[in-house]
Amino acid sequence: MGAGWAGIACAVEAVRRGARVTLFEAGRQAGGRARAVDGPGMVLDNGQHILIGAYTATLELMRGVGADPDALLLRQPLSLRFADGGGIALPRGPAMAALLAGMLRARGWTWRDKAALLRTAAGWRLRGFRCDGHLTVAALCRGLPPRVREELIDPLCVSALNTPSEQAGAEVFLRVLRDALFSVPGGSDLLLPRADLGALLPEPALRWLRAHRCELRLGCRVQTLQSTPDGWMVDGEAFERVVIACPPGEAARLADAAAPAWSRQARQLRFEPIATVYAQAAQGLPRPMLALRSGGDETPAQFVFDRGRLGGPSGLLAFVASAWHGEREQLESGVVRQAREQLGLALQPLSTIVEKRATFACTPGLVRPPLDLAPKLLACGDYIDGPYPATLEGAVLSGLDAARKATQPF
Known part of the structure; x- marks a missing residue:
């Protein structure tokens, strides 16, 4: 239930695994919080979403439903340049060499600034990009010079976690840095959409699902979810297994009777x-x-x-x-x-x-709701327990995980 990026990923993967899928979506349009909307005489996006090269699951899903990332996304090395020339930009090349070159070429930074960042980054890597789970990003980076924090750490933190560094969890921040820099070649590259968000995944995915006989019910908000001996009743209709792919509040509403503890946990999230x-x-x-x-x-x-x-x-x-x-x-x-x-x-x-x-809000020590709610009832979304903050990749990975578990024999 839900045709955001997590729900779409779940539906596509479940169909690939041989399941008969019915996809419910309350809105008339798929995409959730990453979709195209009608603007003044033009199509706009409901927000600017940046993908990065490390989003391997998202890029693979796009290709699988017929959306070409090379045509739809502009790839460029990580750049946090300001109009006055300040900031940092990484050249192409191996991760550590590119990071070192970017730091050395950072405009307006003193040698003290560069040496402090290099020393700190080396320490993070030696510790496996791990830290105390209760640290904030601001506390983690307290020893860095103000200019480095203002021109690199703070922009990276707010773009990746959408949480100010004074409140953001350092553990998740370091995990994002690790995977962006060292998971795949070009993992830190920025992938900027050259088309509206609907064209990136939701629209081609719906075409793919229709072609593979998935039943799509757009504009259909589910009202009730009830357990049965054989599975679940969705608004009085029987299904063997259900995956809730709604925002936390809506998911909690649907799961109140079946999984009250899970619903309470979902409602405790701040946004x-x-x-x-x-x-x-x-x-x-x-x-x-x-x-x-x-x-x-x-x-x-x-x-x-x-x-x-x-x-x-x-x-x-x-x-x-x-x-x-x-x-x-x-x-x-x-x-x-x-x-x-x-x-x-x-x-x-x-x-x-x-x-x-x-x-x-990706804060230190955050406990997120799990994938499992009850027998044959799962949830997916960027807020479900996982390694990443609320990103498109996090949503897609959660949807894939839910589909794999939902299609396993019970």
Whole structure:
């Protein structure tokens, strides 16, 4: 139940394993919190999602349903450059060599800054990218110079975990760094969507599922879930096994009677929003993506994307403010100020989209709900217990895990 990225991954994998699948989705459109939406005279995304080269499961799933990552995603080495030339960018090449070269070439950094980061990164690697599970990212990086924290650690943390470094869990942050840098060649590369999010996975996956005789029920919100001796009744209809692939609140509602302890755990999760301000400028950016100097209400956005360089209309920019809790008008005025002061651009805001529960707050010591709820009843989603924060890869991996378990003999 649910056709977000986790539910889609689960349905595709279950069909591949020979199961007869019925996919319920409350909305008329698949994709969940990573989908295309109608904007003012154009199709927009409900948020800017960056994939990275280490998202091997997501990339494989895309290929499997007929979506070509090479055509749909712009691959570039990790870059956290600011418009004034500051920040860090990694060249292509082996992970450690690229990281070393990026640190040495970081503009505006002193040798003390570079040496401190190199020393700290070497220590993380020697310890296997592990740390005390109760540390925050800010505490983990307290010994680093302010410029390194502001231009590298804080942007990486908020982009990967959507949680400010003062609150984010260091253990998960280090795991993301480890897998991005050392899991596969090019794992830290940024993969920027050159099409709307629907074209990346939801739309081709639905076509694939239809072609493989999966029953799709879009616009159908499940109301009741009841246990039977042979399986489960979904709104009075019998199914042998059920996977709940809904957001935590909806999943908890459905599971209240069957798994009350699981539902309580799901309801205890806290969430962080992501806001995207789409705006028109007379010209685009020098690169498809730039970091922004952010902090507080006056400078709310951490990144800006040039949608004109990524297949969209010329001059269309998307400003992303992760973990934004302020008012919409305050956000838009702050973005206009950032564009003027940091980019030298005058903006006309077009549309602001706020996903209020975009991700769970990835805090130290967080205990997430498990995959299993009850016999023949499973759950999947980016919030389910797993190694990663709330990312597209985390959602896909959870969906694949649920499908594999659901299709095993009981």
